[in-house]
Amino acid sequence: MIRLYAKDSLVKDKELELNDKDSHYLCTVMRLNEGDDFHYFNENDGEFLAKIIKPHKKKALIKLIGQIEPVKKSKELHLYLCPLKKDTTNFAVEKATECGATHIHFIKTDYTNATRVNVERLQAVAKEAAEQCCRLDIPKILDIVSLEKALIEWPDHLCPIIAAEDGRGQSIKAIEKSISSCDTLNKLTPALFIGPEGGFSDYEFERLSALDYSQFLDLGPLILRAETAVVVGLSLLNTLER
Amino acid sequence: MIRLYAKDSLVKDKELELNDKDSHYLCTVMRLNEGDDFHYFNENDGEFLAKIIKPHKKKALIKLIGQIEPVKKSKELHLYLCPLKKDTTNFAVEKATECGATHIHFIKTDYTNATRVNVERLQAVAKEAAEQCCRLDIPKILDIVSLEKALIEWPDHLCPIIAAEDGRGQSIKAIEKSISSCDTLNKLTPALFIGPEGGFSDYEFERLSALDYSQFLDLGPLILRAETAVVVGLSLLNTLER
Secondary structure, three states: OOOOEEOOOOOOOEEEEEOHHHHHHHHHOOOOOOEEEEEEOOOOOHHHHHHHHEOOOOOOOOEEEEEEEEEOOOOOOOEEOOOOHHHHHHHHHHHHOOOOOOOOEEEEEOOOOOOOOHHHHHHHHHHHHHHHHOOOOEEEEEEEEHHHOOOOHOOOOOOEEEEEOOOOEEOOOHHHHHOOHHHOOOOOOOOEEEEEOOOOOHHEEEEEEOOOEEEEEEEOOOOHHHHHHHHHHHHHOOOOOO | OOOEEOOOOOOOOOOOEEEEEHHHHHHHHHOOOOOOOOEEEEEEEEEEEEEEEEEEOOOOEEEEEEEEOOOOOOOOOOOOOOOOOHHHHHHHHHHHOOOOOOOEEEHHHHOOOOOOOHHHHHHOOOOOOOOOOOOOOOOOEEEEEHHHHHHHHHOOOOOEEEOOOOOOOEOOEEEHHHOOHHHHHHEEEEEEEEEEOOOOOOOHHHHHHOOOOOOOEEEEOOOHHHHHHHHHHHHHHHHOOO
8 A cells, every 4th residue: 555654734534735746656656546545644643544536746636534543653762873875874764764763863973984964865765664664753864963962962861872893792682681670771762873884983982981871782793784783783672672 | 804705725825826706806906916915714714814926817826824713603594585676685685694694595475576586696795795794604595496395395403483564473582482491492593584575475374384383573563675674583583592
């Protein structure tokens, strides 16, 4: 079934005109006609069955038939990573969306080559991934800041979990034990740090370990590409009970 | 450091002539000269420091200086998946290599579109991924067979763990409990099944659950693309103690 993310608010029986892009996708690309159904959803209203009333290449008219999935917010899960090559960054954002990240923060580190990210493009990648994987919400893409700035502005409610390939990392089970044995830690939201190709510098590791409650996570014996580390790391964080 | 997988057997002080492809890569692409070092490795001899004695575009002469990593075999870990689009299949093989799969079996199922795989190309993808991620061995790519044939020839020492998105799956923790409470199960090698886009058919699920000791694994609440499911599933299997 075709799923589209809605900026509009969704109410049963409402009729509304789609924007250019969604109209084009439904009526031209997917060739939906009058009476055809699709799913229209967002994080505030849940998922609705929608019907094409008037197909149109640029401003299709639709009607919301009724809610088919209630509102269900993703559990907050943060990812901090460095920009990679264009396709690889797209890929990392797509996969992080499938793995449930709710906030994707880009950071510039000592060994980061790229220093810009195209937030708008990546937000579109995240939207498409959310449509495909049956999420109701889209992760928020945050523009690049220096690691230093990210640490100075560190939100108190996050628990930094830093992927480490140099042997200093603990297994996810050991981290789960630390978390469950500490009331404060237990209430924090996980935030995964993935270093750039070349890893974090020693100074950066020091700064990261100085953060309250920081944990180093072992992703296994092999050296993972950054985009693989995103998926492996988030998969492991998803095994934490919370 | 440049790492290359060696078909030759490796012994300290041995001199040998590289093949066309490796000579071209080292001397033309990477521009290594006389006296430059690289790493040469395989699963039988470990990893050696090697030096270019005579650079040459097609038959470079090298000398093995000494072993720098001992032999270390990957723990056996099997993956059964359906062929995807070309780039996506490459991707799945690359990531499965990084996640430690030792045998990648391609299967044809009721909802599989592609029915061929280019074993040679995928074996090259696996080689390159192994070189990058510091593995000493390369996963074996097995040519496509029908799921039926795979099940008829099912090796006794494997434990089928089937990724399921329809709610029948258990958490990796529940599966770990089952495994640790059963002596026979505990001795088996995990084999992860990832269904095609569209999933396994009901009949296939029945056939899979009829296998001895089969377990259904929950990969989380979202619908993952097949290639994402490969990484997430293998990451979870890697948390099993064995």
